[in-house]
Amino acid sequence: MTDTVVLSLPHSSEDADRIAQYLNADRKEYSRENFREVFHTYRKIVAIMAAGIVVRAMAPEIRNKWEDPAVVVISPNLRYAIPLLGGHHGANALAKELAGAGLIPVITTATEAMGKESVEAIADRTSTEILNRDSTRAVNGAILEGDVQVYPVPGPGVVIAGPRVSVLLRRGEFIVGIGCRKGIRKDEVITALGKAFTDASIDRERIFAYVTTEKKKGERGLEEAIADLSGTLVYLDDRIINEQKTISVSRAGDIGLVGVAEPCALALSRHKNLVLFKTVYGGVTVAIAR
Numbered sequence: 001m002t003d004t005v006v007l008s009l010p011h012s013s014e015d016a017d018r019i020a021q022y023l024n025a026d027r028k029e030y031s032r033e034n035f036r037e038v039f040h041t042y043r044k045i046v047a048i049m050a051a052g053i054v055v056r057a058m059a060p061e062i063r064n065k066w067e068d069p070a071v072v073v074i075s076p077n078l079r080y081a082i083p084l085l086g087g088h089h090g091a092n093a094l095a096k097e098l099a100g101a102g103l104i105p106v107i108t109t110a111t112e113a114m115g116k117e118s119v120e121a122i123a124d125r126t127s128t129e130i131l132n133r134d135s136t137r138a139v140n141g142a143i144l145e146g147d148v149q150v151y152p153v154p155g156p157g158v159v160i161a162g163p164r165v166s167v168l169l170r171r172g173e174f175i176v177g178i179g180c181r182k183g184i185r186k187d188e189v190i191t192a193l194g195k196a197f198t199d200a201s202i203d204r205e206r207i208f209a210y211v212t213t214e215k216k217k218g219e220r221g222l223e224e225a226i227a228d229l230s231g232t233l234v235y236l237d238d239r240i241i242n243e244q245k246t247i248s249v250s251r252a253g254d255i256g257l258v259g260v261a262e263p264c265a266l267a268l269s270r271h272k273n274l275v276l277f278k279t280v281y282g283g284v285t286v287a288i289a290r
Contacts (some may be wrong), residue, residue: 013029182217189225
C-alpha cells in the first residue's frame, strides 16, 4: 500500500491504470463507499471524474486542513489536474507532478496562483513543521500583500514570536510538557527527561518541542537543559494552558493553572493523545503527548 490512490469510474479504467503507474500509486474503482474508505486511509487521492462527484463524496468526510488528505481531480478528457482539497498540503504539488504525464495543473490557492510560496510550502521545502498552525492564515495573507522575511535561527537562541508569526521547527512527533520547581538544576532536568523517554519508549530525536508555562521564563536550569538537548523550549500563556482538559490531579491551581506538564503537552500536540501521563521525577514533572 502506498500513500496515494487513483480512483476512477469504469469507463476511465485504462487511463486510471496509466496514471497510477506513473505515480506509483494504488488503484481502486470509484464508489461512495470506496471513497469514504480511502479518504480516511490515504494521504493523497487522485480522482478521474467530474469534480462535482468528488465534492459531493468528500463533503461529509472533511475535518480540517491539517488532517484531510490532498485531493486532486483529473478532468475526464485527461487535460487538467485540479487540486480540490489540501492545496497547501500536497494537492498543488501532486497536480504539478501530473504535468509530467501531460496534464495542465490548475492551481487556485492564492499564494501559489500569484507565484508566491505559502508557509506550508516553506515548511515542506525545509523539512520542518509549523508549530503554531493558527498563524498561517495571517502570514499567508501578508505574503500576498508583499514580501515576508524568513529568519533562520540555527540556535542556540531565544525567539519571542507573536500570533501573526509562523514558527517552523524540525519535524517531530511528540510534545513534551514540563513543570519544575524553582531553581532546578540543568542536570536534574536532563536526568528526568531521560527517564521519561525511557518510560514512554520513545527516542529523543522524535521530539517536536518542549513546552512549559510562561511563568518559568528565566528558569536557567530548564533553559540550559533543553539547549543541551538541542531542543526548542516553548512558553505558553495562562489562557492557552487553562483551555486544555487535564487528566491528572495537579497542584498548579496554587498558581492559577489547571496544570502544567499535561496541558502544555496537549496544547501543541497534533492528536491530543497522552503517551506519558504526568509523572514526577524528583523536582521535574513531565508529560508527553502525540
